[in-house]
Amino acid sequence: MTPLMIGLFALLMLFAFPVGYALIISAGAAVLFVGDAPSVIAVLKLFQPTQSFPMLAIPFFILSGSLMMSGTLGRKLVDFAAYLVGRFHGGLGQVTVVGSTVFGGVSGSAVAEASALGSMLIPWQKREGYPGAFSAAVTASSSVIAGLIPPSIPLILYALVSNSSIASLFVAGILPGIMLAGGMMMVCYFSGRLRGFPLLKESFSVRGLLKALLFAAPALAMPLFIVILLRAGIATPTEVSVIAVAYALVVSLCIYRDLTVKRVIGALVGTALTTGIVMLVIVASNLVGHVLITEQIPNQIASYAQQAFSSPWMIILAMNILLLCIGMFLDLPAAILLLGPTLVAVGNSIGMDPIQLGIMMAVNLSIGLFTPPIGTTLFVAAAISREKIGRIVRELWPFYLVAITVLLLISYVPAFTIY
Numbered sequence: 001m002t003p004l005m006i007g008l009f010a011l012l013m014l015f016a017f018p019v020g021y022a023l024i025i026s027a028g029a030a031v032l033f034v035g036d037a038p039s040v041i042a043v044l045k046l047f048q049p050t051q052s053f054p055m056l057a058i059p060f061f062i063l064s065g066s067l068m069m070s071g072t073l074g075r076k077l078v079d080f081a082a083y084l085v086g087r088f089h090g091g092l093g094q095v096t097v098v099g100s101t102v103f104g105g106v107s108g109s110a111v112a113e114a115s116a117l118g119s120m121l122i123p124w125q126k127r128e129g130y131p132g133a134f135s136a137a138v139t140a141s142s143s144v145i146a147g148l149i150p151p152s153i154p155l156i157l158y159a160l161v162s163n164s165s166i167a168s169l170f171v172a173g174i175l176p177g178i179m180l181a182g183g184m185m186m187v188c189y190f191s192g193r194l195r196g197f198p199l200l201k202e203s204f205s206v207r208g209l210l211k212a213l214l215f216a217a218p219a220l221a222m223p224l225f226i227v228i229l230l231r232a233g234i235a236t237p238t239e240v241s242v243i244a245v246a247y248a249l250v251v252s253l254c255i256y257r258d259l260t261v262k263r264v265i266g267a268l269v270g271t272a273l274t275t276g277i278v279m280l281v282i283v284a285s286n287l288v289g290h291v292l293i294t295e296q297i298p299n300q301i302a303s304y305a306q307q308a309f310s311s312p313w314m315i316i317l318a319m320n321i322l323l324l325c326i327g328m329f330l331d332l333p334a335a336i337l338l339l340g341p342t343l344v345a346v347g348n349s350i351g352m353d354p355i356q357l358g359i360m361m362a363v364n365l366s367i368g369l370f371t372p373p374i375g376t377t378l379f380v381a382a383a384i385s386r387e388k389i390g391r392i393v394r395e396l397w398p399f400y401l402v403a404i405t406v407l408l409l410i411s412y413v414p415a416f417t418i419y
Contacts (some may be wrong), residue, residue, distance in 0.1 A: 004029060005079075005288065005291055008029055009022055012025060012026060013329075018030070019331055020281045020284045020334075021284075022255060024284045027287040028287065030157055031291065032141045035286040037104065043136075047283060053164070053238055054156075054159075054160060054237055054238055055160065055279075055282070056238045057151075057156055057238045057240070057241040058254040058278060059272075059275040060242050060244065061151040061241045061247050062242030062274050063268070063271040064106075064222075064247065065109065065151075065195075066267035066270050067111075067259070068219060068222070068226050068251065069103070069112065069251055072258045076212070076215040076256075077216050077219055078117075078121065079215070079216070080098045080209075080212040080220075081094075081095040081096075081102070082095050084098060084209065085185070086200040088199075089188075089189050089192035089193040089199070090190070090192025091188075091200045091343065092121065092125045092128055092130055092135075093130070093134070093197075095114075095184045096121045096138045096188075096284055097145075097184045097188060098185070099121065100143050100181070101116050101145050101177065101178070101181045102216070102219065103143075103225075104145050104146035104149030104223075105222055105354075106219050107146055110144045110147055110366065110369055110377055111369075111376050111377060114140060114376075114380040115384075117143065117178070118136075118143075122132050122136060122381065122385045123187070125138075128200070129197065129198045133394070134191065135385055136384070136385035136387050137381070137393075137395035137399060138188060139384075140375070140377045140380070140381040140382075140396070141370045141399035141400075142180075142367075142399075143369075143377045143381075144180075144367070144370060145180050147363075147366045147369075148175065148177035149223055150223045151223070151226055152170065152362070153170040153333070154365070155170060155358060156169075157340075158336050158358040159358070160235075161289075161341055162340055162344045162354050162358060164354045166230065166237040167237070168355050169225070169355060169358050170230060172318035172358070172359050172417040172419075173359055175416055175419070176359055176410050179409070180363075180406050183405065183406060185403055197325045198265055200409070210380040218251045218255055218256075218416065219251075222247065226244060229243065260293065276406075277323055278333055281337060285337030285353075286337075289337075292400045293316050293341070298344075298346075301345070301403060305350075306350070313412070315350050316350075316411050320360070320408075322339075323339070323361060323364035324364055325334070327364060327365040327366075327368025327369070328368045328371050328373065328374060329368075329373070330368075330374075331376070332368070335361075341362065353418055356411075358396065359410055360407065360411050360417075363406060364407055366403075367400070370399070371400075372393060
């Protein structure tokens with residue numbers, strides 16, 4: 001079944017079929033024309049993920065982020081980041097990185113973050129004299145930090161396919177997210193200093209910083225709020241996601257006072273569309289997983305990896321190379337859902353903690369989001385900045401170096417994710 005499924009999937013992707021439909025068609029054809037199991041089992045497997053209670057966390061976290069981001073919160077967070085780091089060399093680049101890190105705790109989506117932050121910060125950087133390609137590169141690369149900061153949608157998906165703790169994954173993603181942010185801020189600092197980027201003309205004051213912090217505090221508290229509830233066992237991930245929606249409503253109504261009926265309707269429609277896309281990929285990936293497990297592909301790959309490579313270090317390196325290549329051509333949610341079960345089996349065979357593997361996958365596949373030819377955040381930033389992809393990629397090399405360095409550290413040093 002597997003050769004037919006892989007071949008048909010590759011063919012459909014060449015014709016630019018949506019990933020979810022391509023997965024369902026290829027896996028369905030494999031079950032119907034080659035498989036020995038009754039087709040009704042495949043149908044049951046297709047809809048099995050929709051019965052999962054933890055799956056409800058996904059639309060509620062998306063909705064909470066949509067409610068928080070669609071008002072004045074974005075400007076408040078940018079003002080806070082500008083007061084915090086704007087006066088240093090490469091200040092506006094650093095503002096983008098800090099803003100991305102904080103936005104990650106609200107949106108959980110790299111693409112939404114690139115669009116929201118990019119529309120504010122790329123024009124601002126260009127007005128201040130920053131090269132458009134550099135501004136787009138900072139936005140495209142730093143937005144992927146959202147995949148690590150709670151409430152990260154990719155980490156929720158990985159938890160579902162690997163039977164891992166969502167709370168443990170959320171906590172494990174914080175330090176790598178901060179490491180990525182710190183490395184990217186250093187790139188911005190040295191780029192600004194060596195290339196003579198203009199400094200922000202706004203004067204710094206402690207009073208201004210405290211005022212900006214006060215306005216941004218409700219958003220800054222959200223990821224901390226989520227992690228505390230989960231780690232303390234006060235609520236399940238699904239319950240926390242509902243609480244997050246209520247929190248977003250209270251903050252928007254009582255603190256920022258910018259909630260309108262139009263905003264609520266827009267957030268609901270956007271959440272429905274995003275959830276529909278994610279759920280299509282989830283059910284399709286579950287059918288593909290059924291085909292792979294029926295033929296014992298994960299166990300065969302784990303056994304082959306142990307025979308082909310002399311040490312766990314080499315197996316981890318091979319997994320990283322595979323993920324980097326896959327991430328360049330496949331969307332992050334689909335890649336996690338497709339490769340997660342197989343790589344968990346490989347990781348278990350070498351004694352790798354599933355939490356560490358999940359963070360490694362998230363960082364690895366996130367690099368693909370700002371890497372050609374498919375890089376989603378790269379194309380979002382290019383569209384906003386109106387810069388050519390080639391010019392942006394030339395500015396991205398230092399950011400690739402930072403991301404690869406962090407990836408290697410979390411791949412080979414468990415203490416960065418297991419603490």
